[in-house]
Amino acid sequence: MRIIDICEVTKPIASPIRNAYIDFSKMTASLVAVVTDVVRDGRRVIGYGFNSNGRYGQGGLIRERFRDRILEAAPESLLNEARDNLDPHKIWSAMMANEKPGGHGERSVAVGTIDMAVWDAVAKIADKPLFRLLADMKGVEANPKVFVYAAGGYYYPGKDDSALRREMRGYLDRGYTVVKMKIGGASIDDDRRRIEAVLDEIGADAQLAVDANGRFDLETAITYAKMLRQYPLFWYEEIGDPLDYALQAAMSEFYEAPMATGENLFSHQDARNLLRYGGMRPDRDYLQFDCALSYGLVEYLKTLDVLHQFGWSPSRCIPHGGHQMSLNIAAGLGLGGNESYPDLFQPYGGFPDGVRVVDGFITMPELPGLGFEGKSDLIKVMRDLAT
Ligand SMILES: O=C([O-])CC(=O)C(=O)O
Ligand SMILES: [Mg+2]
Numbered sequence: 001m002r003i004i005d006i007c008e009v010t011k012p013i014a015s016p017i018r019n020a021y022i023d024f025s026k027m028t029a030s031l032v033a034v035v036t037d038v039v040r041d042g043r044r045v046i047g048y049g050f051n052s053n054g055r056y057g058q059g060g061l062i063r064e065r066f067r068d069r070i071l072e073a074a075p076e077s078l079l080n081e082a083r084d085n086l087d088p089h090k091i092w093s094a095m096m097a098n099e100k101p102g103g104h105g106e107r108s109v110a111v112g113t114i115d116m117a118v119w120d121a122v123a124k125i126a127d128k129p130l131f132r133l134l135a136d137m138k139g140v141e142a143n144p145k146v147f148v149y150a151a152g153g154y155y156y157p158g159k160d161d162s163a164l165r166r167e168m169r170g171y172l173d174r175g176y177t178v179v180k181m182k183i184g185g186a187s188i189d190d191d192r193r194r195i196e197a198v199l200d201e202i203g204a205d206a207q208l209a210v211d212a213n214g215r216f217d218l219e220t221a222i223t224y225a226k227m228l229r230q231y232p233l234f235w236y237e238e239i240g241d242p243l244d245y246a247l248q249a250a251m252s253e254f255y256e257a258p259m260a261t262g263e264n265l266f267s268h269q270d271a272r273n274l275l276r277y278g279g280m281r282p283d284r285d286y287l288q289f290d291c292a293l294s295y296g297l298v299e300y301l302k303t304l305d306v307l308h309q310f311g312w313s314p315s316r317c318i319p320h321g322g323h324q325m326s327l328n329i330a331a332g333l334g335l336g337g338n339e340s341y342p343d344l345f346q347p348y349g350g351f352p353d354g355v356r357v358v359d360g361f362i363t364m365p366e367l368p369g370l371g372f373e374g375k376s377d378l379i380k381v382m383r384d385l386a387t
Helices: 059-072 088-095 107-125 130-138 161-173 188-205 218-228 245-251 268-277 296-309 324-333 376-385
Strands: 003-012 028-040 043-050 145-151 178-182 207-211 235-237 259-261 338-340 361-363
Touching: 003 059, 003 107, 003 376, 028 059, 028 107, 028 376, 043 107, 043 376, 059 088, 059 107, 088 107, 088 296, 107 130, 107 296, 130 324, 145 324, 161 178, 161 188, 178 188, 188 207, 188 218, 218 235, 218 245, 245 259, 245 268, 268 296, 296 324, 324 338
Parallel strands: 145 178, 145 338, 178 207, 207 235, 235 259
Antiparallel strands: 003 028, 028 043, 145 361
């Protein structure tokens, strides 16, 4: 049993939207295939993966460093103890050979993308959905019902409050009970008006989360907190710079309701610093680490260990990214749910065909691997890369 090739292609996921920090007009993502020599049900097992939106494709790093380290490793050194499957932890260590600690920048995205494909292959070789494999591995009960919320509410040219309302209404019509919109990319008066328009639209049918994408300095963060705390929000997200733990800690004096952050922390060491120094509250706040940007599930398992050490339940995690990898982790390891972008970043995000959101939850289908084969538009581009 061995990995015979790793292929990467960088694809556009561009759209005219803007958050408080970036626009997505030139956004790309890497799609990766880990090709094995294993055959299941008459078909070669290929694991697929991709990186989440927001950090661009990683073809250079994947092709120049990480792919070759795996392909050059002795194939037996990448197998599990029973020698009946690949070992994602050993593959991860092979990728990270000769990498210094710290500086978790773009390489965590490259490694996370390959790691997703490795887990997809491993679960397919085991002939199980990844969420069942993970629950078995940890000796816990899987829960195929996963909370999902609808992220959107971006700024884009010509978008007025009625378009924003229609967008949010569309999410409610599709079964979501929590929706999210961007703030911090307009004046506070404009944002207040946008928030009130959405709250008026969704009424008691749903709750609203707001996301500042790390835009605010402390003074602006506090000014916004005083405005936002007048509304019953689901959470106030990524208020200041992701590495400014002191700012995050200061916010708990000004904002009692839930806050969320972590999508731009890319290692268990950074997650640990957030819990040590960020003043996050385990009874109400949410952690949004996204394994597809942060060295993959092998690293995410270490992050969950850190959470445990600091007294945090995995149910406080609702990852960024809207991909099936985090859905599987949520269903297998008891996370609190997952993000979803109903109208964006297709075909990568979303659910297998036929999966519907009902009262804010989806039910995972019993598909081997991550479930990509059940999403026809996605598996088509994946098979174009490698079959
Ligand atoms: O706009 C983005 O970069 C995505 C984001 O923050 C989110 O989904 O929470
Ligand atoms: Mg965000």
